[in-house]
Amino acid sequence: MLTFLLDNIGTIVVLLIVVAVVAAIIISHFRAKKKGKSSCGGCGCGCASCAMAGKCHSNNHK
Incomplete structure (x- = not known):
């Protein structure tokens, strides 16, 4: 085993x-998700220009 x-x-x-x-x-990914950060880029400008903007987040935020 040692060999x-x-x-x-x-x-x-x-x-x-x-x-x-x-x-x-x-x-890092799970910590960001827990803090509510987006996975749609990370530029800080929101998801308006993201092609998956309608799929990325649910509209049921409480």
């Missing part, structure tokens, strides 16, 4: 970095 780890340490490190980056992106 396997030592032989593949570079691949394992790269894999851990990729997993960490993907996890950070997913966590």
Whole structure:
């Protein structure tokens, strides 16, 4: 087992970095959604110019 780890340490490190980056992106996305931020770009100018403006948000905000 130790031989396997030592032989593949570079691949394992790269894999851990990729997993960490993907996890950070997913966590960031869910935090932004929880704060009510839009996923339609992020320019701060609303979704009026977004092609998916009618699909992106429900009109049932409370």
